[in-house]
Amino acid sequence: MTGTGKLTSKAIAVVVIVAMLQAVGFSPVVMVLITGIVFVLWLVTRRAQAREVERIFDFYIAADAILREEERRWYGFEIAEVIEHGESLLEIMPDPPPLNYYALGALYHRLGNYQATVEYLSRVADDEQHDEVHRTAPSPQLRRFVTMLRRIEFHPASAPQALAAIRSLERARQRNAAKLLFDSRSVVGPESFTPADNKVGEVKEVHQETSFASLPLSAISAPPPISKVLHDVYQDETRASN
Numbered sequence: 001m002t003g004t005g006k007l008t009s010k011a012i013a014v015v016v017i018v019a020m021l022q023a024v025g026f027s028p029v030v031m032v033l034i035t036g037i038v039f040v041l042w043l044v045t046r047r048a049q050a051r052e053v054e055r056i057f058d059f060y061i062a063a064d065a066i067l068r069e070e071e072r073r074w075y076g077f078e079i080a081e082v083i084e085h086g087e088s089l090l091e092i093m094p095d096p097p098p099l100n101y102y103a104l105g106a107l108y109h110r111l112g113n114y115q116a117t118v119e120y121l122s123r124v125a126d127d128e129q130h131d132e133v134h135r136t137a138p139s140p141q142l143r144r145f146v147t148m149l150r151r152i153e154f155h156p157a158s159a160p161q162a163l164a165a166i167r168s169l170e171r172a173r174q175r176n177a178a179k180l181l182f183d184s185r186s187v188v189g190p191e192s193f194t195p196a197d198n199k200v201g202e203v204k205e206v207h208q209e210t211s212f213a214s215l216p217l218s219a220i221s222a223p224p225p226i227s228k229v230l231h232d233v234y235q236d237e238t239r240a241s242n
Contacts, residue, residue, distance in 0.1 A: 052092060052141060053148050056100070057162040059086045063103040064165035066110065067172060076111060083107050093141040098123070098130050099166070102173040106180060114184035121181040124173065 062082045066074055086104045090096055105120030123130045135142065149166070152159045 053145050055085070056089055056093075056097075056145055057148075057159065057165075059089060060099070060103065060165045060169060061161055063107060064168045067103070067106050068168055074110075079107055079111055083111075093145075094139050095135060095142050097142070097145065098132060099169055099173060101130065102177055103169055106172065106176070109180050109184060114187045117180060117184040118188055121177055121184070125177045125181045 059082070063086065066079055066082060083104060086100060086107070089100060101120045101123045105117045105124065108114075108116040108120065128134065138146070152163050156163050
C-alpha cells in the first residue's frame with residue numbers, strides 16, 4: 001500500500017471512530033479530546049518505530065568506523081559499547097539483517113573473542129537460510145528497516161553517512177566473512193569446523209543452523225597470541241597422528 005493509501009485509510013478510520021462516538025451520545029468536546037489522545041498516541045508510536053530503525057543505521061555507522069579505520073587505535077571499551085548496541089538490536093528484531101551478524105562477528109574478532117566471532121559469522125557464511133533472499137516473511141521491524149533503506153538508496157543525499165557505511169560493510173562482508181570465520185575456528189579448535197574445501201581459508205556452505213548464544217561483554221578477555229594457539233593446536237594434532 002502506498003503512503004497516500006495508508007493516509008486515506010487512517011483518515012477513514014478517524015471518521016468512523018468519530019461517527020461511532022457521536023452515535024453513542026458523546027459530546028463534541030469529549031470526541032475532540034478522545035480524537036486528540038488517539039492522534040498523540042499514534043505519533044508517539046510512529047516516532048518510536050522510526051527510532052528503532054535509526055538505531056540500526058547508527059550501529060552500522062559506528063561499526064564501519066571501527067572496522068574500516070584500522071590505523072586508528074580504538075579502545076576496547078569503545079568497541080564493546082558498539083557491540084552492546086548491536087546486540088540490543090537483536091532483542092527488538094526477530095529477523096535482523098545478515099549485515100548485523102557480520103558486523104558483530106567482525107567487531108568481536110577485533111577484540112579477540114574468537115568464540116563469539118564463530119557464533120555470529122557462521123550464520124552469515126555457513127547458513128544460506130540467513131541470506132536476504134530467504135527473508136520472505138519479514139517482521140514489521142525488518143519491513144520498516146528495508147523501507148527506509150530503499151528510500152536512502154533512491155535519495156542518497158538524505159543520509160549519505162549511513163549509506164556509505166552500509167556499502168562499506170557489505171563489501172567487507174563479501175570479502176572477509178569466510179576468512180575471519182576460518183581464522184577464528186583455527187584458534188577456537190578443530191571441533192568448531194564444518195566440512196571444508198581443500199583450499200585454505202575457504203569453508204563449504206552447510207545447511208544446518210548453528211546454535212547461537214550471545215556472550216556477555218564481561219566475558220571479553222585478551223586472548224593468547226594467535227601464533228602460539230595455532231602452534232599448540234598443530235602440535236597436538238601431530239602427536240595424535242604419531
